[in-house]
Amino acid sequence: MSKKCSFLYGTLAVVLGIATSGSMVGSVYATDYSGSETIDLSADITDGIIIKSGANITLNLNGHTISTTESEDTIYVENGATLTISGDGEITNIAGKANIFNNGTVTINGGKITHAGSYYAILNHGEMIIEDATVTSTSEGNSMVVNGYYNYTSTDERIGYVEGKGIANPTMTINGGTFTGDIKNCIYKGDDGSINNISGGTFSGAAACVLQNVNEMTISGGDFTNNNSGYPVINNQYYDDEIDKGVVTIEGGNFTSADENSPLFENGDNSTIEISGGSYSLEPDEEFIVDGIGFNQQDNNRWEIDAPEEPETLPTVTEEQNPATADDILTTAGILATLMLGLLAIIGALGFNKRRA
Structure with a gap:
């Protein structure tokens, strides 16, 4: 057993009160674990967590912190594993890797994800749903949350799609949460092969774009603010017809640029943005608006679709008025x-x- 595995098991044995002899049944780190386990942390974990394939773990942070002192991901989820994170608490990483690197299925229902380093705070190569979380980063070189592959054909699982490690089309669904960072890149990036669905959440603080997409992204809600002059709220790029389609569909959400000189959208050659809803600090480019839909500046100085007029109500004839x-x-x-x-x-x-x- 490696030093990390031994330390992790020993830590969890103390935290969870499980047996330390025989097979590691009940441990998060269990090569033969295939059942379900609900874990309420009762102490901090300082050597990270590995969720093995076949495991189904519900992890309540319970006010504690999960971190790592080595150059590794704080939480690593294998393909075929399921993890649900809830409760108050914190997941940190200062080791130059991800707070959460997912190849399986992860749902985040709470907690703080605090990143300090040159890597991503969250890297998803599987299926991930974020219902609620506070994600912050001070990364100087990378985006904060990344879904998809940096180089799809690479044989390095951290960069490319490797069968049995990640999945062909990593999927990220964000329904809520706060995503902020003093970073040199974008807050959120949908990379090679990614499917991105955003219906809620607050995104702000990037030195570059707030959202970047190279494949498929659908936005139906959320608040997206870029406070840095000269950069777009959304950067969208096309590279090919299979894994880098460059398609953004906007059905709702609030989009705010830094100033009049900062575009809402930066759209590359052959990429597509289709707008059928939402609220904007500047007038959206006509080329992006779906035919038959019109945006006008409202009393709040934002560009939105006119609210439908209330139909005229005809007087109701009562029996007293017309007793026939x-x-x-x-x-x-x-x-x-x-x-x-x-x-x-x-x-x-x-x-x-x-x-x-």
Whole structure:
């Protein structure tokens, strides 16, 4: 057993009160673990966590911190493993690797993810859902949260798609959370082969773009603010028709640029941005707006689709205002019909007498 594995198991044995002899059943680090385990931390972990393939772990941070002192990821999730993170607490990394590197399935429902170093805070090569988290970084060289591959064809699992390690199309869904950082790149990047769905969350603080996309990104909600003059809110680039399609679809969300000289969007050659909703600090370029949709500057000085006018309400006729009933109407109709028949009979008779004369 490696030094890290031995230390990790020993730490978890103390934290969780599990047995230290025989197989590691019940441990997060268990090569033969295939069941489910709910863990409430009762102490800090300083040597990171590995979630092995086949494990299904629900991890309550419970006010504690998970960190690593070695040059490794703080939490590493293998392909075929499932991890759910919840509770107050913190996941840190100052070792030059990721706070969370996921090749399996991860759901984040809480906690702080604090990064200081040149690497990503979160790197996803599997399936990840972020419902709520506070993610911050002071990275000087990379984006803060990355979904997808830096170089898809590389045989290095940290860079490219390696069968059995990551998945072909890493998927990130963000429904909430706060993502801020004093970084030299973008807050969020959808890289090679990635599928990106953002419906909520607050994103701000990048020195470059807030969002970068090279494959497929759909935005239906969230707040995206770039405070750095000269940079776009969204950078979108196309490189090929398979893993770098450069397609951004915007159905909602609030997009705010630093100033009038800072574009909302930077769109590369052959890349596509389609806008059918949302609120913008500047007028969106007409070329990006879906046909038949118009944006106008509203009273809040933001560019939005005009709210539909309320339909005119017609007055309702009550029985008191018009006490006529269905029987009354039928009676009146019958009288009129009788009078009409009588009138026709008289006209017919006159016509007949005229012919005889």
